[in-house]
Structures are given as C-alpha cells and as structure tokens.
Amino acid sequence: MRLPFAATSALLLVALTGCQRPIGQPAVQPQYYVVTAAIEPDSTDISASRVADLIAPYSVQLEDAMNRVVAEVALPLVKAQPESPLGNWTADLLLAAARDLFPDYEVAFAVQNYGGLRISEIGPGPLRVYNLYELMPFDNELVLVEVTGSELTEFVSHILAEGGWPVSEGLAATRRGTTVEIMVGGQPVVDDRIYYLAVPDYVANGGNDSEMLTEKRQIPSGRMIRDLLIDYAAKANGPISVKSNGSRIKILD
C-alpha cells in the first residue's frame, strides 16, 4: 500500500491522577484518523480483504434496487433549521401522500421531526432509492392525528421550541420571544376546532418529546414514510428545485 495518511490531531498529553492505581499514573496521547480514499486497501491487506468478502454477498442483493433513479435534483436539497429546502420538500411530499391516502379527511398540514431526517443534503444530480433510505431509514408509518386547535398550538409551540421542524405548506408559525402566532391554511387557529395533521407514527406516539400527541386519535395509513417518499418523489414534473423562503417557520427571538 502506497497511500498518504490523512490526518491526525495535534498531540495533547493529559495526565490522569485517579487514586489507587496499582501501576502508577498514566498519561494519554490522543490522535484520530480520517477514514478516506487515501487509505484504500489493496490485496495485501488481508483484514480488509476479509471485510470486503464479507460485505459482497449482501451488497450484491441491494445494488439494483438501491441504485434506481427516482428523479433528478436540480438545486441541492439541504437540511437546516428553522426551515430548509430538504425539510419543505419532504413535508410537502408527505402532505401530498396524506391527501391521497385520507380522502375523507381535511389534512391541515404535514410534519416531519427534524432529527428524523438523517442526511444533511441531497444532490444536485440523480435522486436514487438509496438517497431516500438514507434520508428516512426508519420504518415509520405515516398517520393522521386528530387534535383540537389548542392541542395543535401546543404541538406547533414544541416544534418552534425545538428550533423548527420540517412542515408542509398550510402552516405558517412565528415565534417572537414567548409569543407564538400560528396560521393554518391562512386562517388563525380556532381552539375548539378539530384538525387533522399528517405525521410519522413516531411523533404521534410521543417521540422527540411530543407527548402532547399521545392518546390522541390516530388514523393509520399502513404505508411507510420512506416508501411514500420514493413514490411521491417520482411524481415530480421535471427536475426538483425547491427553495425555502422562511415563510413556514419563523423564530424571531
């Protein structure tokens, strides 16, 4: 192997002074290695060859399904808070899916918890099935949750307190200090009205500290969010070029 070594940290010595050590006080010298193509193993690396042989039969099973191109991404889909192109795109796909899956309900908006999106950017370039597996690796189901206007306000306040989660069109939420202003479909929230929100079952079951949604009526779709993203991303008319203008989630404090 004739390849450059990537990086190590500056050397730092830290003496440990814990008591009762049978063989004296140690000093610790740290460093780290960046795992890059510069350490590409070759046939002389027996351990790496064994690892590659171990992976091969699994990887061959995934290849065709995962490399299928679903759509084309024109502008990079980047994940950020309080809102972002990747978040808006994902939440809008979930809203479109929910409207098809629940024709008997008026779906107010869709929400995806921020931590549930597991990669920070997609594209530009071909959007492949594996991108969507990496974006949404979890086997979460899309569900509708039935809430009152005041429960909706509590949930959206939590979204704001968390720094902003991906939400679809239909919601515009602003926080100024301790004041929260929420518009649903361009209208102020009515406390005792019933609203239907499309969310991952993880969130509906109280995940990511959304305990205000637990025990609320849930309408299951039987469809996994990842599969819906794969299906609905493919429906794009032309290359995907989502921009985020900050109109959905504003945090002004």
Added chain:
Amino acid sequence: MNRRDFLGKATVGTGLLLLPRLSAAHPVRRARRLTILHTNDWHSRIDPFPDDGGRNANQGGAARRAALIADIRSVEEEVLLLDSGDIFQGTPYFNYFLGEVEMKLMSEMGYDAATIGNHDFDGGMENLATQLQHANFPLLSANYDFTGTPLAGRTEPYRVFDKGGIRVGVFGLGIELAGLVPEQLYGATTYQDPIHRGNEMGRYLRTAEKCDLVVCLSHLGFRYRDEKVSDVSLATASEHIDIILGGHTHTFLDQPVTVANAIGAPTIINQVGFGGLRLGRLDVAFPKKGETRCVACSNLHV
C-alpha cells in the same frame, strides 16, 4: 505520508515494548502502554458515503477502517477496540439485513466491546438479541435493566481486560429511552440514573477489580444546554472514571475534552463524529515503576 510510514513514526520511542520476542522472554514484565481505538454512531455505514459530491462523499467505509486497524495492530502490542453505540440504522444494509452485517464486520475487525445506542433498539430487542449471535464481543450496559425482556442475560454491565498486565475496566452507559425510542421497541427495559450507576461502576472497577484504567462507553451525548445528563455532567459528577468514550450527539472532537471530576482530577471525554468517518486513538502510557507522575509527564511531553 505513506500509511505504514506514518504508523512507524508514531511508535518511535516505544519500540522496546513492541518487540514480541522481548515480551516472550520476560513473561512477567508489564506493558506500560496501551492503545485504545474507538468509534461511535457508525450507523450501518458499511460502504463509504456515496460519491455524490456531498460533504462526506467517498469517506468512511468498513474495509478502510479494517485496514487501518490492522496496520495499528501490526505495530502496537496492546490494543483495545471499542464502540459507543448506534451501530445500527442509516443505510439499506440495516433495513434489509437487520444488523447482521454490522455485527459480523465488528467481529471480524476484532472489537473488544460496545455499548448500546438508542438506534440499536430500532429492530426491536428480539432482533438485537438475534444479531448478537453474529457478535464475538460483548454489549456492555450498566444502566439498562433488561430483566423480563429478550435481552435479559445477553448483555454485561462491564468487562475487565488484562492488556499485558494493565487492568482496564470498561463499562457502558445508555441514554434515557422514554420520549426518544418508541416504547414498543424497548418494552420493559428500565433506565437507571447514569451518574449513580457510573459512580458505582467506577468505584467497583477501581477498588474491587483493581483496575489501572476505568473507561466508560457512553451513549449519553457530549453536552446539552439543559439539565439532561451528558458526558460532561457525568464526568463532573464522577470520581473514578478516567476516560469517557461518547456518542449520540455525533460530535467531532478534534481533541478530547478534559473535565475536572468530583475530586478535581481530570476525566478525558472523546467522541469521533459519526458514520465511521473517523477512528479515534488514545495511547495510554503508564510510568515505569518508581517514576513519579511528573517525571513521566515531562518525559512524554512533545
């Protein structure tokens, strides 16, 4: 620099310890140096990140990590390879094969122990128990009580490793599951206070097990703005933990952070990001018999 050249240079000054013949000729001689290698949150990143122009494009990858570890083992006599959890979830390998590939790879690379991250519950506890069949290393957790679950009796709170006469106590601590992991995935698992359990384990490993070094594999997270327990709050409240190898927050620490513990002694906290992008290394040197700590320090300063 050539990878092997680099490793050769890194061990200058400790060459005597690395001569196997010398060790064999003096079997009672104690090693004075231990190399800890560690990962966290590698999240099923078996192949390198896709080569798509993104931030981590074509970085990471299990085969490269294996090559690196093998290189280090070829020059260091006493190596401990540890992982701080979230082995599972993040690429289709987990969705399709449920952690089997990850466990086989870590066994092949020679991991000595790992702790349990919140995403290691993602396939359910029954699945984690099943995948443990493919692991030749223990899962350590000192603060999850798995009584009455499929993981009962399948994990251990700690392990003591004898590395050439250096006794290293390693234990695991996991994050609170309620509100983070769907309840049906962790079932009857009881979460116990990590600071209380960490102090109990540290005391036990130092006194009863006479460990020279106490290492905590933590999936608590590096640090939080609120009161949530973290590696920093654990270190501050601890007495006998020398090194915390952390995870969960995907924190890239270019150098470990040193925190004064409850009795004013340093505890080292390290974390190496996520996705197998980095391999962390801590070389722990113990002074020769009769040397004082300060002599050892000045000898080792670069």
